[in-house]
Amino acid sequence: MACTSDVTTAISTSETTFGDGNATTISAVHPDIIQTHILSRLDGPALASVATTCRQLYQLSSQEHLWAKICHSTWPSTNSPHIRHVISTFPSRSRSFFPDSFPLLLTPAPSTYNSHTNPDRTTELISAVDIFYRQQLIFSKVVETETVTGWFSCSPFRIDLLDPKDVVQTPIKCPKGDEACQDIGDDLSLSWIVIDPTGRRAVNLSSEKPVSVQRHWLSGEVHARFASVLTGDKGSSSEFAMCNLMITFGGVEGGDMHVREASLQMEDMDGSHMNGRDSLVILQRALEGKRGRRVRPEQEGLKRYQEFLNMKKERKERKLRAEGRLDFLCAGLAVVSFAGLCCLFVFWR
Structure with a gap:
């Protein structure tokens, strides 16, 4: 989302300043407003980042419906009934699957x-x-x-x-x-x-x-x-x-x-x-x-x-070199064996 990083930065601070110059903590904002208008607009990495800021945001960011929505929007195939059932068996459901x-x-x-x-x-x-x-x-x-x-x-x-x-x-x-x-x-x-x-x-x-x-x-x-x-x-x-x-x-x-x-x-x-x-x-x-x-x-x-x-490629070249050495050795043994047989044949004649 285009404004994900800006939203994350804004709610990751412990205080929020309103138009009249007064500052208040994030705990003063109603949880429904945070979930509906802020957290529901974040993607997965941003939501995970927000969850590390404070205990309240961790609890709000851990809601299953938020992560399920992110999974379904990121991977539409996960919206099938069978996949949703399988995800429900994960330790933290969609929050583990993502x-x-x-x-x-x-x-x-x-x-x-x-x-x-x-x-x-x-x-x-x-x-x-x-x-x-x-x-x-x-x-x-x-x-x-x-x-x-x-x-x-x-x-x-x-x-x-x-x-x-x-x-x-x-x-x-x-x-x-x-x-x-x-x-x-x-x-x-x-x-x-x-x-x-x-x-x-x-x-x-x-x-x-x-x-x-x-x-x-x-x-x-x-x-x-x-x-x-x-x-x-x-x-x-x-x-x-x-x-x-x-x-x-x-x-x-x-x-x-x-x-x-x-x-x-x-x-x-x-x-x-x-x-x-x-x-x-x-x-x-x-x-x-x-x-x-x-x-x-x-x-x-x-x-x-x-x-x-x-x-x-390197593995193939090593095998070819090893096979080449083996072929050379076999050829050498064949030559030596043939020469030995020839010597025996001459000797016995």
């Missing part, structure tokens, strides 16, 4: 995680997804994914929001030329919140802004990739993993575009898609991980994505 889902997910070193994560603890994942274009909602959906089946554990992990034949119309104009794809990325934003109803935690896996926007050379579809780098399993072949959030747009050049596909997948540092069980372990660690302030989240998300790509 800080879980709003801050940028940090990625600590793999050694800081508990290695005894139990994937069987989580029986369901709920995805609350909202796509915005120029700050206007163009798509919103809630998808539930069961995690207890053998098919989920062994198959490549993937969450799809749309069936193959479904499309969602948007006001986005199909770009003319590859150069115009970047303009779409500048105006596009995504929120993909994954909720664990059993553990009563949530995490936003989106980089908010696309880390890449490309047009497919054959189909002409526009692929907008959002991503977040997560900590993998130190005991596996990959200490980091990337959560790929892919939004695919189709349409005739110059006409309105439509969403053809929206999916979430997990990829290890070898570029392989991870199965459901391994992905669930990584998601549980992300749900339990630390959060940070969203300072230029689009730049931070792109930075981590590029760092992950560099790590993948």
